[in-house]
Amino acid sequence: MITMLSNEVIDMPKGGKREGAGRPSRWGTGKIKTIRVPEAIADQVMELAIALNEGKKVHIVTSTSKLPSYEKIIESKVLDLSRVPLSQVSGEIAVKLTDLVRSGYEIRPKKVSDLVKARLGRLF
Structure with a gap:
């Protein structure tokens, strides 16, 4: 590209690799x-x-x-327990599966999940 400034001709670089050109990558690796x-x-x-x-x-x-x-x-x-009540059983910290389900966690395997849901049904 050639630009005219007060009767001077300046040759402007175009294309190619330039420092800081382009969008920053979202890939941090x-x-x-x-x-x-x-x-x-x-x-x-x-x-x-x-x-x-x-x-x-x-x-x-x-x-x-x-x-x-x-x-x-x-x-x-990662298991975020910030909204789940904690208990103490035999001196150890414990979390009830029913409390996890109430907080929106999915329990696997299905057999255990079904037991927990049945237990929740009896509690209400």
């Missing part, structure tokens, strides 16, 4: 790389990449079928 993935799993791959970038631990659920059944693949290992 270093350089990025473009990859190609099937559209059918693109959202799950992005969800996994974001979790890893945020330093979360992940648990990958695999399937024996050729077409994977995608459950939620990201599992947080």
